[in-house]
Amino acid sequence: MVKILLLGLSGDTGCQVATVGLHETLLGILKANELVYAPTLMDAKEIPEKIDVAIIEGGVRTEHEIETTKKIRERSSILITLGSCACFGGVPGLANLQPGEELLKRVYSQKGTIPAQMPKIDRLLPKQQAIGDYVKVDFKIPGCPPETTDIASVLTTLLSGGTPELCKTDVCELCPRERIGVYSKKLKRIYEEVDDPKRCLLEQGFLCMGPATMGGCGAPCPKAGMPCDGCRGPTAANSDQGLTMLDALTSLTREANENFSLPQYVGTLYRYTYPSSRLAKVLNGGGKK
């Protein structure tokens, strides 16, 4: 019986729900293995003494989460980060662009559904960081949320004694859209124009993060007419998603015209990976190991 832990830190539980979404595969996994700690699914008070496979979702934002992460690392033989928050810091990591205190003040001063009183958060860290910034991570399952097929294949391979393989391609690999080498001079938002479903979105001027994003997902977004927003993080060959994309954009902008400008450079290029981008690592202190 392999003991499995499933825990969520600073994230939105979506990846844990995606794990439950394994359906029949999960039944097979649970037949031979045991879920020992999973607060989202069942009641358990203490983190068990011995864990074989620990799956953590969400990034690290409080000191309590650092302690929990370290405790789990000590007690488990394999640690898997599930989802982009755990792997790279994720969307909440974009908050690192602002000082934490200012951010809290700003959010809780808005009138509307948010209560005016600021909640007490114990030992809040100044920045959100990925799990890998604090402890050694054995496997990463990126995505927002990860594809259930990905979770299933990593879990079944691991539990049968094998080593899961990292996808080495980018999103474009499995995208059916064709590149013809003619580029749009203007960057367009998805509502501004109807795309040609046979042609590459990036060539048509829709900002698709496909070339800079790790593949393996089967390109469901570009297939459905939605540009990739890069949820699976950088490709195996590149460590920095935003800079790779910025470089790819150079060939897209045939003329350095003023029309070609992203409304939000960091928010678009590093939507999921800002805390683990090269420069932000220095600026944010990078987490102490």
Add this chain to the structure above:
Amino acid sequence: MSEYEPKLVGFLCNWCSYAGADLAGVSRFQYPTNLRVIRVMCSGRVHPAHILEAFKDGADGVLVAGCHIPTDCHYISGNFKAQRRVAMVKKLMEQLGIEPERLRLEWISAAEGDKFAKTIREMTEDLKKLGPSPVAKVLKEAD
């Protein structure tokens, strides 16, 4: 305390700007010693990662210098690529909290030794006014 000396990294293209720097040398034009030169084959070869890596390692300013546009580039369109890239990296830097003035793009031909010396003098002065880069400050605190 001694006066603050900014660290300046310069990516100079092999065909024009590096030769321009050479000419500044043989012509004995004076310019500050704050510059660290990195010779690249073309300014279009400078990836955004090269620029930001320089800042990451504590540079206070980065100069990308290449052949004059539109027709001087040895590889026909490399300088245009550099122009587009630098424009985008500047905007990214702004949002990351690094002053975009720390990055400068200049066209310096092999005959413009004086322009090279003048650019370095200007840049060093500007960087002295700006003070250490936010990244360099973080690095210093971590020491």
